[in-house]
Every structure is written in structure tokens, then in C-alpha cells.
Amino acid sequence: MSTTFNRERKVAGWILSAPLLILLAGLLIWPIYLGFQTSITHDVLSEFETYPVGFENYKSILSEPNFWSSIRFTLIFALTATIIELILGFALALLFDRYFPGKRILFSLMLVPIMIAPSLMAVMFRLILNENIGVIPGLLNKIGLSYSIFDQNNVFTSLIILDVIEFTAFTFLLSYSALQNMSQEIYEAAAIDGANKTQTLWRVTLPILKPALAIVFLLRILDSIRTFDSIYILTGGGPGTTTQTVGIYIYKTAFIYGDFGLAASAAIVLVLLLAPFMPSIIKQFNLGTGDSK
Amino acid sequence: MKKGWGTTFLATCVVFVFLIPLLGAFYTSVRTDEAIASGPFVWEFDSKFEHYKNALGAAGYDFPSFFRNSVVISLGTVLLTILVSFPASYAIVRLGFGGPWLLRLALALRITPAIFFVIPFYKLFTAYQLIDRPLALILANTFINMTLALLVFSGAIKEMPLEIEEAAAVDGASIWMTLRKIVFPLLGPAMAAVGVLTFLFSWSDYLFAVVLTSSEATPVTVGAANFVTSYGVRWGDISAAVCLSVLPPLVFATAAQKFLVKGLSSGAVKG
Numbered sequence: 352m353s354t355t356f357n358r359e360r361k362v363a364g365w366i367l368s369a370p371l372l373i374l375l376a377g378l379l380i381w382p383i384y385l386g387f388q389t390s391i392t393h394d395v396l397s398e399f400e401t402y403p404v405g406f407e408n409y410k411s412i413l414s415e416p417n418f419w420s421s422i423r424f425t426l427i428f429a430l431t432a433t434i435i436e437l438i439l440g441f442a443l444a445l446l447f448d449r450y451f452p453g454k455r456i457l458f459s460l461m462l463v464p465i466m467i468a469p470s471l472m473a474v475m476f477r478l479i480l481n482e483n484i485g486v487i488p489g490l491l492n493k494i495g496l497s498y499s500i501f502d503q504n505n506v507f508t509s510l511i512i513l514d515v516i517e518f519t520a521f522t523f524l525l526s527y528s529a530l531q532n533m534s535q536e537i538y539e540a541a542a543i544d545g546a547n548k549t550q551t552l553w554r555v556t557l558p559i560l561k562p563a564l565a566i567v568f569l570l571r572i573l574d575s576i577r578t579f580d581s582i583y584i585l586t587g588g589g590p591g592t593t594t595q596t597v598g599i600y601i602y603k604t605a606f607i608y609g610d611f612g613l614a615a616s617a618a619i620v621l622v623l624l625l626a627p628f629m630p631s632i633i634k635q636f637n638l639g640t641g642d643s644k
Numbered sequence: 645m646k647k648g649w650g651t652t653f654l655a656t657c658v659v660f661v662f663l664i665p666l667l668g669a670f671y672t673s674v675r676t677d678e679a680i681a682s683g684p685f686v687w688e689f690d691s692k693f694e695h696y697k698n699a700l701g702a703a704g705y706d707f708p709s710f711f712r713n714s715v716v717i718s719l720g721t722v723l724l725t726i727l728v729s730f731p732a733s734y735a736i737v738r739l740g741f742g743g744p745w746l747l748r749l750a751l752a753l754r755i756t757p758a759i760f761f762v763i764p765f766y767k768l769f770t771a772y773q774l775i776d777r778p779l780a781l782i783l784a785n786t787f788i789n790m791t792l793a794l795l796v797f798s799g800a801i802k803e804m805p806l807e808i809e810e811a812a813a814v815d816g817a818s819i820w821m822t823l824r825k826i827v828f829p830l831l832g833p834a835m836a837a838v839g840v841l842t843f844l845f846s847w848s849d850y851l852f853a854v855v856l857t858s859s860e861a862t863p864v865t866v867g868a869a870n871f872v873t874s875y876g877v878r879w880g881d882i883s884a885a886v887c888l889s890v891l892p893p894l895v896f897a898t899a900a901q902k903f904l905v906k907g908l909s910s911g912a913v914k915g
Contacts, residue, residue, distance in 0.1 A: 356813075363819045364741035371732035371746075371790070378787040379753070382764030389763055446655060451648035453656075459901060460659045463666070465908075466897040467890050468848035470865040472665055474872055474886050479668035484879055486668050489684035516662055521908070528909035577757040580850035584869045598759040598851070605763055606855060618760045625755065633751045 389615035396609025408616035417592055418617055421600035422624075428507075428582075428596065429575035432514040437568055439515065440522025445552075447523075448530045464520040472517050473584035480509065501590050510594060513581055518574070522567055529563040530556075569635060597621055666890065673883035680879050695884035705875075706859075707885050710867030713778060714847055715892070717863055720782040721846040722839050725793050728786065729838070733797035734827060738809070739819075747798060750791040758788060762855050769856055780856045781863070785846040792845075793838045796907055800834035801827070837907030840900040847893045864889035 390408055394401045412418050447458060464472070479485045480500050488498045500509055533556065541551045557564075579598035582588065588595035588603065595603075601621070605614035660667075672680060673695050679688035694702075701708050735741035765784055766775075774780040804827070812822045850865040857866065868889055871882050897904050 359819060360739050364735040364739040367731035367735035367739070367823075368741050368746075370728040371794075374728050374787065374790065375749075378761075378765075378768075378783060382761055382768055385767045386760070386764035389767060443658060446651060446658075449648070449651065451651035451655065453652050457652070457655045457659055459898060460663065461655075462897075462901065462904070463894065464662055465904075466844060466893045467666065468850065468865050468893070470848070470850035470869055471886055471889055474868050474882070475665035475669040477872060478672055478879060478883060478886075479665055481879070484672070484680050484684055486664075486671070486684045516665065519662070524905060525909055528905070573755055577759060579759065580865070584850075584872075598757065601759050602762065602851075602855075605766075611763060611767075615763045618763060622756055622760050625757075629752055629755055632755055633748060636751060 386615050386618065389611050390619050391616075392612050394611040394615075396611070401612075404612070408612045409620065412613060412617045412620055415613075417595070418597075418600060418620075420592065421595045421597045422621075424594065425576055425578070425596045425598075428510065428514075428578065428594075429572050432511055432518070432575050433568060433572045435511065435515055436519045436522045436571055437564065440519050440524075440567075441526040441564065443519070443523045444526035444530050447527055461523060462520050464517050465524070467517070468580075469517055470580040470584055473513065473581040476509075476513050476581075476585055500585065503590060503593070506586060506590065506594055510582055510585065513585060514575065514578070517581065518571065522571060525567045525570075526560075526564065529560050529567075533559065566635065569632060573632075666887075669883045669886050672879055673887050675880065677880055690880075693884075695880040696888070698878075698881045699885040699888060703881060705871070705881070705885070706862070707864075707867060707871075707888075710862050710864045711888070713857075713861050714863040714865075714889070716778045717781045717785065717849075717861075718843050718846045718892075720778065721785040721789060722842045724782060724786045725789050725842045726835065726838060729790050729793035730797055730831070730835070731823075733794055733801055734823060736794075737798045737801040747794065750794045754791045754795075758851055761787070762851060765852065766855050775856060776858045776860045778861045781846075781849070781852055781861060784852040784856060785842075785849055788849075788852075789842045789845055792841060792907075796834055796838050796841075797831070800831055804830055833903060833906065836900060836903040840897055840904050841907045844893050844897055844904075 391403060391405060392401050393404045393407070443461070447454065447461075467475075477500075479487050480498070482488050482499055491498045498505065500506060537555060537559070538551065541555045546554065577598055578596050579602065582594055582596055583599050583602070586594045588599045592600075597617075601614050601617050604617060605611050674689050674693070675686075676688050676690045676694075679686040699705065699707050732741075732746070736746050761784075765780075769775050769780040769783075774783075808826055808830075809822050812826055817825070847863075848865065849863070850869070853863050853866045854869075857863070862870075864885075868882070868886050871885055875882065
């Protein structure tokens with residue numbers, strides 16, 4: 352019986368996984384091949400012919416200052432936004448980690464930004480920041496300040512504020528869930544030992560939540576490295592190329608300047624730069640997937 | 645002050661700040677064009693909701709078709725994602741299919757920036773003449789959301805007590821029967837979590853939409869952004885279009901908030 356049973360399980364495994372395997376073959380393996388092939392081809396939209404160039408595109412991209420400056424901007428942006436969002440999200444989770452009137456509705460309202468597409472949020476930002484009709488410049492004007500999104504001094508701050516408004520809900524929600532999982536007894540024990548609120552936070556709560564917060568940090572920074580929509584809509588990467596994320600750089604290289612070969616090699620270099628971190632990130636998520644029988 | 649009202653006040657202020665963009669867009673959408681043109685603090689409201697009427701077709705914009713596309717793409721992605729990842733998760737967790745490798749692959753894909761797939765997908769869908777068709781975006785979004793769905797489903801299946809399935813097997817139920825009569829009904833909450841998250845993320849997609857569509861299959865995200873550049877001065881109509889675009893995911897995700905929270909914090913992997 353057990354051999355037919357095992358055979359049935361094996362066959363069932365293949366049948367059940369078939370849709371996934373087909374999808375992976377069509378949308379992962381084949382595209383990776385296409386991407387690599389494009390990266391070793393001279394493939395420029397305005398020129399009719401494409402021809403193989405070996406690793407020329409890679410040589411160009413590695414010596415392209417705009418590519419490296421986009422990587423530098425991406426890292427600075429992602430790190431700044433993530434740190435602010437993590438601290439603010441955790442602080443708000445602490446605020447919500449107690450009873451107060453109207454908590455349920457305010458909690459729901461806190462989650463609203465998660466439900467708004469980043470691109471639509473960026474359009475709204477353009478509205479409220481518009482120099483002629485926007486509420487924010489209007490208010491600043493009243494107190495005698497002038498504001499323009501494209502002012503070199505404001506642009507980074509504006510983009511960070513946009514990201515913080517969009518994604519703090521995410522760090523808030525995950526921190527709140529982590530706080531809810533803390534056992535009440537630990538707090539009671541700390542109180543019995545005479546710890547005050549600040550001591551409990553720094554010496555008890557934070558150390559226990561460190562692994563959970565590390566994952567929130569990782570998730571957020573990985574997501575902000577791929578930021579594209581909001582910055583592209585708000586500034587298009589400008590003024591100049593000062594707010595160009597690596598995503599915007601690759602998109603523009605391919606679809607605005609039409610150099611598919613160069614853009615494809617940039618995308619591959621980007622993944623190769625991330626690759627060394629992947630095993631430890633996967634380990635950090637600590638999925639424990641080894642328990643298959 | 646009475647118990648907790650101080651916190652309520654503080655939390656209300658915070659919520660207000662986070663909602664300024666949405667409130668600002670709504671505020672503009674219900675004002676008359678004259679009021680909008682004469683500055684942000686002229687209180688004159690449009691009682692006939694002209695901007696909403698315009699956005700919904702009265703002014704001849706393509707917005708209604710963008711809206712339809714977003715609905716088709718999001719619902720199509722939800723269906724295909726569940727169809728692909730639910731059976732595979734069962735095969736991975738309970739039948740040991742592919743060992744731990746398929747889930748690790750899913751995580752590695754989760755870390756890979758989506759921009760990596762943009763050029764290959766563009767080439768692929770051009771070759772198969774799927775550019776500017778909703779199917780291209782359904783496939784691209786399914787690929788992106790599949791990793792999250794696999795993680796949520798396999799997590800939920802692992803939490804199911806093995807005894808029920810074993811008892812069914814002892815009673816002579818085939819794998820198919822067990823799957824249909826026992827596993828499927830028990831996974832309702834996971835299904836809801838995957839459904840609401842996938843809907844949200846595919847409604848929000850901009851990157852693939854901007855690359856893989858040009859006009860026929862354009863969803864609201866790209867449509868609204870183009871709106872700003874093509875009708876730069878019609879702020880009232882733009883605001884109304886944006887407010888309408890945010891509405892479906894807002895209503896859907898608020899109604900399914902319990903599953904949204906569960907999915908985000910258990911899967912903990914946003915697409």
C-alpha cells in the first residue's frame with residue numbers, strides 16, 4: 352500500500368505544482384535568458400539593427416557616473432526613509448498599545464495609506480504642493496515662507512516626507528503586531544522589579560522585539576531600494592538627475608533614451624550587487640522550510 | 645483629563661497629518677474651478693459635483709476605461725495568483741515537493757527588485773503581441789504577488805493540524821478528496837488575506853503598467869499620472885479622478901481589514 356501511496360503523492364505533487372512551474376518557466380527562466388541576451392546586445396530603439404557586442408554594455412555601465420550616482424542616491428534615500436519610518440512606526444505602535452476612546456476607528460484610519468497606491472499618493476502630493484493651488488504652499492505663504500518642490504533644498508525633504516506618509520503605516524502595523532505578541536507577565540515582572548516605563552522600554556521591550564524589528568527594517572529597506580513610482584511622478588528624477596533612483600535610471604535608459612542593451616546590463620549589475628546579501632537575508636526571515644516530509 | 649482622552653487627541657492629530665494628501669485631493673475635488681483658480685483658501689463648493697461627473701465621462705476623458713482596466717487586471721491577478729499558489733503550497737508543505745528550494749526561491753524573488761524584470765517582460769510580451777493587453781499585466785502582477793501568496797499559504801498549511809489529513813487518509817480519502825473537502829475550507833482566512841493583498845498590490849502597480857501598456861489597457865495609476873501632465877490645469881477633474889481611483893482598494897481593504905492585518909504581519913512580505 353505504501354508504495355502506491357508514495358507514487359500517488361509524487362504524481363499529485365507534480366500535478367498540483369504544474370501551474371506554478373509553468374509560470375516560473377515562462378515568467379522567470381525565459382525572461383532571465385531574454386534579459387541576459389539583451390544585455391550582451393547592441394539594442395538601441397532608434398537604430399534598426401541589433402547585433403551582439405559581448406560585454407561592452409557592462410563595461411559602459413560600470414564606468415557610467417550616472418548609474419553609480421543613482422545607486423548612491425537610492426541607498427541614501429532608502430536608509431533615511433527606513434530609519435525615520437521604523438522609529439516613527441514603533442513610537443506610534445507604543446502610543447496605540449493601550450486603551451483609549453476611539454482606538455478602533457483611529458487604528459483603521461492609520462492603515463489607510465497602505466491602501467493608497469504610491470503613484471496616486473504622488474499625484475495627490477503634486478496637488479497639495481502645487482505653488483498656485485496647493486494647500487501647503489498656501490499655508491507657508493501665509494507665514495511668509497515660499498515653497499517649490501523643485502527647489503534643490505526642498506526636494507529631498509519632500510520626497511522623504513512623501514515616503515514617510517505612505518509607508519509608516521506599514522512599520523506601524525508590524526510593530527503593533529509584535530507588541531501585541533509580548534506577554535503581559537514580562538511587564539508585570541519588570542514592574543515588580545521596580546522598573547519605570549522608560550527602563551521597561553529600553554531594557555525589556557526593545558531587546559525582546561529586536562528580531563521582529565530587524566525584519567521590519569529589512570522589508571522596508573528592500574522595498575525602498577526599489578522606489579520608482581512616487582519619485583518618478585513627483586520629480587521625474589530631477590532637478591537634473593539629483594533624485595534619480597536606480598529604478599528610474601534603468602527605466603529612463605530603456606524607455607526614454609531607448610538603450611535596451613545598456614539598461615538590461617544595469618539591471619543585471621544591480622541584482623549582482625544585491626546577490627551577496629541574499630543568503631543572509633533569507634536566513635534572517637528564518638522560514639524554517641526544512642520540515643517537509 | 646479623563647482616562648485615555650489625551651491619547652485619543654494625539655492619535656487623531658497623527659492620523660490627520662497622514663491623511664492630508666487624501667483630504668487635500670478630496671477638498672480640491674469638491675470646489676468650483678473659480679475657487680481652485682483663486683487660491684487654496686477660497687471656500688466655495690461645487691454642489692453639483694461637476695468634477696466627478698467630468699471624470700466619469702462627461703468631459704470625454706478615458707478615465708472610465710482606465711477604471712475598468714484596473715478592475716479587470718486586479719481581479720484577474722487575484723484569481724490567477726490563488727490558482728497558481730494554493731495547490732503548489734500544499735504540494736510543497738505536505739507532499740514535500742521541491743524540498744525547501746521552492747520557498748527559498750520565492751524569497752529570493754521577493755528580494756529581487758521588480759525593475760530587473762521590466763526589460764525582459766517588455767521583450768517577452770512584445771514577442772507574443774500582449775503589449776497593451778490586460779493579460780500582460782495580469783501575468784506580470786501574478787508573478788510579482790505569487791511569492792507573497794506562496795509564503796502566506798504555506799504558513800497557513802503548516803499551522804493546520806496534520807491529524808485531520810492523516811485521519812482522512814486512513815479512511816481511504818484520496819489526496820484530491822482531502823484537498824477539496826478538508827484543506828480548502830480550512831484555508832478560508834489565508835485565501836482572504838492573499839485575495840485582499842493581491843488586489844491591493846496589483847491595483848497599486850505602476851511600473852509594469854507604464855511599461856507594458858500604451859492606451860488600451862492603461863490602469864488608473866498610470867492614467868492618473870498622465871492626467872496631470874496632459875490636463876495640467878484641470879485640477880478639479882484630476883482630484884476627482886484620483887479620489888475615485890483610491891476608492892475600490894480603500895473600501896475592499898477596510899472591509900477585509902482583519903485579513904489585511906493578518907496577511908501583512910504573518911506573511912510579513914510586501915510585494
